[in-house]
Amino acid sequence: MQLYAFGITKDIIGEAILSFPIQEDSIQVQELKALLFKKFPDLLRLPSFAISVNLLYASDETWVNKEDEIALIPPVSGG
Amino acid sequence: MKTHIAITSEAINIYNEHLKLVNPRSGAICVFIGTVRDFNREKEVNELYFEAYEKMALLTMEALAHEAKGTWPLHNIVMVHAIGFRKITDPVVFIGTSSAHRDAAFQASRFLIDQLKETVPIWKKETYQNDSAWISTHP
Numbered sequence: 001m002q003l004y005a006f007g008i009t010k011d012i013i014g015e016a017i018l019s020f021p022i023q024e025d026s027i028q029v030q031e032l033k034a035l036l037f038k039k040f041p042d043l044l045r046l047p048s049f050a051i052s053v054n055l056l057y058a059s060d061e062t063w064v065n066k067e068d069e070i071a072l073i074p075p076v077s078g079g
Numbered sequence: 080m081k082t083h084i085a086i087t088s089e090a091i092n093i094y095n096e097h098l099k100l101v102n103p104r105s106g107a108i109c110v111f112i113g114t115v116r117d118f119n120r121e122k123e124v125n126e127l128y129f130e131a132y133e134k135m136a137l138l139t140m141e142a143l144a145h146e147a148k149g150t151w152p153l154h155n156i157v158m159v160h161a162i163g164f165r166k167i168t169d170p171v172v173f174i175g176t177s178s179a180h181r182d183a184a185f186q187a188s189r190f191l192i193d194q195l196k197e198t199v200p201i202w203k204k205e206t207y208q209n210d211s212a213w214i215s216t217h218p
Contacts, residue, residue: 006132007202008213048218052200055135071132071200075215078129078136078160078201079113079172079192 001064003036004071009049012042013072022066029053030060036072049074080148081155084140086131086201088163091170102154105177109184111192113172115165119214125206129162129171132200136160139199143191147176150190151183158191160201 003018010016022035029051037043050073051058057073064070083099093112100108115127144156157175165171172195176187195201197217204213 004132006200007130007204008215011213047215052132052135055138057198071135073132073200074202074213075217076196076198076200077203077214077216078131078199079196 001066001070004069006071007074007077008046009043009072009074012040012046026063026065028060029058029062029064032064032070033060043072046074080153082141082144082148083155083157083159084137084144085159086133086136086162087159088161091159091161091173093170093173096157096159096173096175099157100155100175100177102177104179105154105184106179107181107184108175108177109181109188111172111174111188112170113174113192115167115169115171117167119205122205122207124167125208126167127165127171128204128206128211129160129165130202130204131160131162133162135200140195143194143198146194147187147191151176151178151187153178153183153187156187156191158195160195160199162201 005013052071140158154177159173161171174192176184178184
């Protein structure tokens with residue numbers, strides 16, 4: 001599974017695109033977040049971060065497949 | 080109805096973007112320009128760096144424009160955001176609307192910039208004299 005990281009999450013993870021192996025073919029966002037927190041505990045220091053799936057904001061209950069485009073979206077600050 | 084949505088690493092040309100709002104049926108054009116200021120959180124800012132998840136940012140801005148069109152009687156909409164380095168006083172975002180009368184243009188512009196700041200995946204990093212910091216504004 002490939003994850004795109006932006007803003008401060010890119011600094012925490014250390015790269016813009018992360019190859020993140022998962023066992024199942026699909027996984028819920030909340031489980032993906034738990035795995036990310038385990039591997040990158042500094043993500044817990046953020047006030048929040050969202051996950052996007054195929055360019056749309058996802059909820060914790062959203063299922064993601066290995067082929068989906070997934071991104072870590074830290075709190076935005078455009079404008 | 081014309082909509083122009085863009086993310087650009089070039090300098091935002093205010094006049095050119097304004098021209099995209101001109102419409103013979105419009106009696107009102109409303110423009111908001113967000114600019115880089117020199118102080119934030121009591122620190123002197125040297126410059127800003129903007130990063131975007133471009134595909135999603137464009138899609139999100141298009142969705143906001145679509146929602147604005149459905150809510151107010153607008154003629155043209157322009158939403159342009161900068162990425163890369165910007166200096167103090169540089170424009171970083173241009174939001175414009177045109178309509179027959181000013182109420183719709185004002186209200187839609189306010190909606191578009193407010194929603195852009197809360198939902199569009201763009202991030203700002205401030206550079207100070209000795210360090211820099213990503214800004215977390217929303218949520």
